[in-house]
Amino acid sequence: MPIEIPKIDPNLELIRPGEGSVIYDVIVVGGGNAALCAAIRAAESGAKVLLLERARRSYRGGNSRHTRNFRCMHQVPKGVLTNAYLEDEFFEDLLKVTKGNTDESLARLAIRSSEECYDWMLSQGVYFQESLSGTLSLSRTNAFFLGGGKALVNAYYNRLDDLGVDVRYLATVLDVVVQDRVFDGVLVDIKGEQSYIRAHAVVLASGGFESDKEWLTRAWGDAAKNFLIRGTPYNTGEVLKNLLDKGADQVGDPTQCHAVAIDGRAPEYDGGIVTRVDCVPFSVVLNKNGERFYDEGEDVWPKRYAIWGRLVASQPDQVGYAIIDQKSHSLFMPTVFTATKADSIAELAEQLGLPVKAVEKTIWEFNAACQEGAFHPTELDGLSTKELEPAKTNWARPIDTAPFYGYELRPGVTFTYLGFKVDGDARVSFSNERATNVWAAGEIMAGSILGEGYLAGFGMTIGTVFGRIAGKEAADYASQSA
Amino acid sequence: MQAKALEEANRQLAICNACRYCEGFCASFQAMTRYRSFDDQSIIHMANLCHNCQACYHSCQYTCPHEFDLNIPKALADVRVESWESHVPGTVIAEKVQSNGWIIALLTVIAAILFGLIGNIPWVSDANFYSLISHNSLVAVFTPLFIGPLLVLFMGLYRYWDTVGGEWIGWNDLSVAFKAAGTMKNLDGGMGQGCNYEKSDRYSQTRKWAHHATMYGFLLCFAATSVATIMHYGFGLEAPYPFLSLPKLLGVSGGILLTLGTTKLLYLKMKSDPKLGVSDRRSGEYGFILILWLVSTSGLLLYWLGGTAAAGAMLNIHLASIAAFFVTLPYTKMAHGFFRLAALIREAQLSKA
Ligand SMILES: Cc1cc2nc3c(=O)[nH]c(=O)nc-3n(C[C@H](O)[C@H](O)[C@H](O)COP(=O)(O)OP(=O)(O)OC[C@H]3O[C@@H](n4cnc5c(N)ncnc54)[C@H](O)[C@@H]3O)c2cc1C
Ligand code: SF4
Ligand code: SF4
Numbered sequence: 001m002p003i004e005i006p007k008i009d010p011n012l013e014l015i016r017p018g019e020g021s022v023i024y025d026v027i028v029v030g031g032g033n034a035a036l037c038a039a040i041r042a043a044e045s046g047a048k049v050l051l052l053e054r055a056r057r058s059y060r061g062g063n064s065r066h067t068r069n070f071r072c073m074h075q076v077p078k079g080v081l082t083n084a085y086l087e088d089e090f091f092e093d094l095l096k097v098t099k100g101n102t103d104e105s106l107a108r109l110a111i112r113s114s115e116e117c118y119d120w121m122l123s124q125g126v127y128f129q130e131s132l133s134g135t136l137s138l139s140r141t142n143a144f145f146l147g148g149g150k151a152l153v154n155a156y157y158n159r160l161d162d163l164g165v166d167v168r169y170l171a172t173v174l175d176v177v178v179q180d181r182v183f184d185g186v187l188v189d190i191k192g193e194q195s196y197i198r199a200h201a202v203v204l205a206s207g208g209f210e211s212d213k214e215w216l217t218r219a220w221g222d223a224a225k226n227f228l229i230r231g232t233p234y235n236t237g238e239v240l241k242n243l244l245d246k247g248a249d250q251v252g253d254p255t256q257c258h259a260v261a262i263d264g265r266a267p268e269y270d271g272g273i274v275t276r277v278d279c280v281p282f283s284v285v286l287n288k289n290g291e292r293f294y295d296e297g298e299d300v301w302p303k304r305y306a307i308w309g310r311l312v313a314s315q316p317d318q319v320g321y322a323i324i325d326q327k328s329h330s331l332f333m334p335t336v337f338t339a340t341k342a343d344s345i346a347e348l349a350e351q352l353g354l355p356v357k358a359v360e361k362t363i364w365e366f367n368a369a370c371q372e373g374a375f376h377p378t379e380l381d382g383l384s385t386k387e388l389e390p391a392k393t394n395w396a397r398p399i400d401t402a403p404f405y406g407y408e409l410r411p412g413v414t415f416t417y418l419g420f421k422v423d424g425d426a427r428v429s430f431s432n433e434r435a436t437n438v439w440a441a442g443e444i445m446a447g448s449i450l451g452e453g454y455l456a457g458f459g460m461t462i463g464t465v466f467g468r469i470a471g472k473e474a475a476d477y478a479s480q481s482a
Numbered sequence: 483m484q485a486k487a488l489e490e491a492n493r494q495l496a497i498c499n500a501c502r503y504c505e506g507f508c509a510s511f512q513a514m515t516r517y518r519s520f521d522d523q524s525i526i527h528m529a530n531l532c533h534n535c536q537a538c539y540h541s542c543q544y545t546c547p548h549e550f551d552l553n554i555p556k557a558l559a560d561v562r563v564e565s566w567e568s569h570v571p572g573t574v575i576a577e578k579v580q581s582n583g584w585i586i587a588l589l590t591v592i593a594a595i596l597f598g599l600i601g602n603i604p605w606v607s608d609a610n611f612y613s614l615i616s617h618n619s620l621v622a623v624f625t626p627l628f629i630g631p632l633l634v635l636f637m638g639l640y641r642y643w644d645t646v647g648g649e650w651i652g653w654n655d656l657s658v659a660f661k662a663a664g665t666m667k668n669l670d671g672g673m674g675q676g677c678n679y680e681k682s683d684r685y686s687q688t689r690k691w692a693h694h695a696t697m698y699g700f701l702l703c704f705a706a707t708s709v710a711t712i713m714h715y716g717f718g719l720e721a722p723y724p725f726l727s728l729p730k731l732l733g734v735s736g737g738i739l740l741t742l743g744t745t746k747l748l749y750l751k752m753k754s755d756p757k758l759g760v761s762d763r764r765s766g767e768y769g770f771i772l773i774l775w776l777v778s779t780s781g782l783l784l785y786w787l788g789g790t791a792a793a794g795a796m797l798n799i800h801l802a803s804i805a806a807f808f809v810t811l812p813y814t815k816m817a818h819g820f821f822r823l824a825a826l827i828r829e830a831q832l833s834k835a
Pocket of ligand 1: 029030031032033034035052053054055060061062063064065066068069070071171172174197205207208230231232234235236237238239271272273301347413414415441442443444456457458459460461463
């Protein structure tokens with residue numbers, strides 16, 4: 001369900017910069033991974049910290065509660081991480097996915113610091129587990145959280161509790177008051193009551209704007225109305241917008257977001273990891289007119305799943321249908337919703353609400369274009385169609401063995417790229433000049449490093465590294481100005 | 483078994499199987515990854531592997547108010563308890579005893595009255611234990627009380643083994659299973675950090691230790707009785723035994739452990755969240771812990787009061803609680819120990835492949 005965004009009450013005139021006492025050293029805006037890391041570090045440095053999380057307690061932790069791992073550099077086998085994953089290889093991997101759209105010095109800082117993050121996270125009560133079944137390819141590069149992101153978030157909140165940090169839930173920051181690059185306080189709505197709270201420094205860690213459909217619609221057009229949001233409904237980006245309007249420097253393309261193809265029956269928000277459908281490489285994918293539109297077998301799924309959100313988004317009504325037959329039914333991770341199942345293609349098309357004749361024709365043509373050859377589900381097997389447009393260049397086997405299965409696919413938005421431009425201290429700038437006491441961490445500044453594309457597990461790495469830096473810097477600043 | 487609990491567990495497990503974030507917590511989740519979809523057999527197996535550590539609830543991003551409404555600890559507990567009740571002969575009795583703690587209390591009172599009558603226990607003290615109640619009448623009463631319920635329980639286990647497709651049991655299966663049970667492997671959270679039973683989303687080792695005290699205390703008491711029986715019949719050595727004798731040493735240390743363990747378990751249960759446990763069976767669970775507590779505590783007091791005026795009354799309570807414990811054995815939470823062991827043995831067989 002979309003959530004309601006409280007509006008600033010114009011009658012109250014609460015904002016009085018410079019007036020009233022400063023109770024807190026550091027205010028942290030947000031309650032996900034980046035915010036928590038910042039708050040812990042600030043409190044560990046002796047600061048009195050207030051964390052403002054918009055969600056209720058059971059939904060705390062933003063998109064971080066949906067994550068499963070973080071990407072971590074290491075020289076030798078480390079805990080659950082096998083072999084070694086060195087800085088240069090990590091950076092090469094990043095260059096590949098971002099096509100160079102990154103800030104090298106920030107990226108290398110994140111990469112190099114990721115190693116010590118592993119031990120730091122352990123010391124904060126996070127536990128790691130072996131690579132989950134079906135994700136062996138990540139066992140060298142990504143450390144999986146035992147119990148997933150919500151367990152990590154729980155550990156951090158418990159740590160805040162031990163450190164005596166004040167945490168407020170259902171606390172929406174509506175305005176961040178900055179004058180001449182100096183932060184004064186925030187206007188916040190806590191459980192329907194609005195107040196102005198001042199502090200010596202602020203860390204902004206309230207995520208992207210992927211949950212604001214209006215904003216997405218401005219960027220994507222009406223197609224965005226059919227998008228599903230994979231994560232929290234709370235990341236509507238008003239803090240980001242608020243400060244960009246006040247002249248904070250920005251990075252990242254406002255029209256871009258990371259989207260994958262997910263099960264069309266997923267909830268509108270918060271469906272998380274389980275809504276993924278991994279059958280595409282073994283399927284043919286049709287649009288609502290029963291036509292194919294892209295090479296389903298272009299590459300192994302982990303390298304291609306992220307383009308399918310976009311592909312489906314550009315089809316009529318932003319919907320696609322992946323169709324497989326009995327031969328492929330057990331080749332991919334189980335899905336959360338059961339597939340539509342039928343004994344003939346015609347019947348399946350009918351159940352999926354697709355034009356029967358067109359679907360039959362497409363499948364017939366596809367089957368006729370399939371060639372003899374060895375099929376290897378786990379590697380590029382070169383089993384390609386012949387003289388078919390678009391071709392399917394791997395795993396092309398005829399769809400001919402009943403029962404047949406179909407999944408409806410829709411674009412599922414993971415995160416947005418637009419954010420604050422920061423420096424190596426995680427400091428926000430206005431017109432290319434550093435703010436005095438404003439820091440940012442996590443998705444809200446990740447665009448500096450992830451200009452486009454995505455590298456699995458890097459979102460949490462960025463949040464942890466820059467969250468820690470921001471928290472420490474903010475606390476140090478506050479201790480000098482207190 | 484009723485379809486409702488199984489259906490609900492099936493619905494939830496399908497979501498877990500697409501997620502698998504909790505894979506590292508316990509054997510139930512490791513078993514889960516072997517399946518693409520679930521049938522009654524696999525669900526009942528996973529349910530009996532689950533120790534209700536509750537980690538998978540607190541770590542789950544899909545708990546209520548999320549529309550997926552996940553609560554695996556509860557879903558599996560419901561299937562688990564139903565599976566004991568439906569596999570032992572006398573399902574209706576099992577349901578009643580599991581859901582009404584007062585039944586066991588009532589049985590204790592009835593037994594106490596009966597013992598008073600048949601044993602003609604004089605309410606005065608005497609130095610000699612068997613002047614309070616004759617050894618022969620003890621044996622006459624307790625042998626059938628002991629054998630009968632055990633037979634019922636084993637019939638239930640036999641049926642269960644069939645349900646979960648169990649195979650011929652090898653030494654290796656047993657050693658793996660006993661090791662897991664003896665260390666409470668599945669209550670350690672996967673990385674030794676403990677469970678989430680009484681401290682919400684913080685981990686804690688308390689329940690594991692309380693359970694260890696209870697389980698090993700119980701086994702020590704059981705050993706004490708067995709040794710005493712052997713000494714009595716094999717060597718003609720009759721009770722009372724001196725403090726530095728095997729039955730006394732085993733019995734007293736076991737009794738102390740059992741009393742401490744059950745006291746703590748009781749406290750933990752009161753602090754735990756009923757929403758994450760089995761539906762409608764909390765009263766029976768309390769009843770079960772209390773009867774164990776009463777057995778051990780009355781035993782200890784009996785030893786301590788030996789030779790005083792109160793010993794007769796205490797003996798009556800002790801024997802009555804033991805009788806109530808045994809008669810209800812296949813129908814109380816005591817079943818969990820046996821079914822859990824069976825599940826661990828089955829899991830050892832399945833995970834070999
Ligand atoms: C389904 C899914 C799976 C993912 N898996 C992974 C993974 O395995 N590894 C990985 O590295 N990345 C993963 N990501 C990406 C990852 O979630 C993000 O990169 C990361 O969580 C960002 O952390 P954050 O703290 O910046 O933002 P979030 O965790 O989203 O936190 C933002 C917080 O700000 C709060 N907030 C928003 N607005 C306000 C306001 N106005 N006032 C107060 N609070 C506010 C929100 O309630 C929320 O608590 C995944 C994303 C999704 C959607
Ligand atoms: S309990 Fe929740 S987090 Fe754990 S595996 Fe199941 S769905 Fe995933
Ligand atoms: S409650 Fe604990 S033991 Fe039971 S399934 Fe969940 S994690 Fe496993």
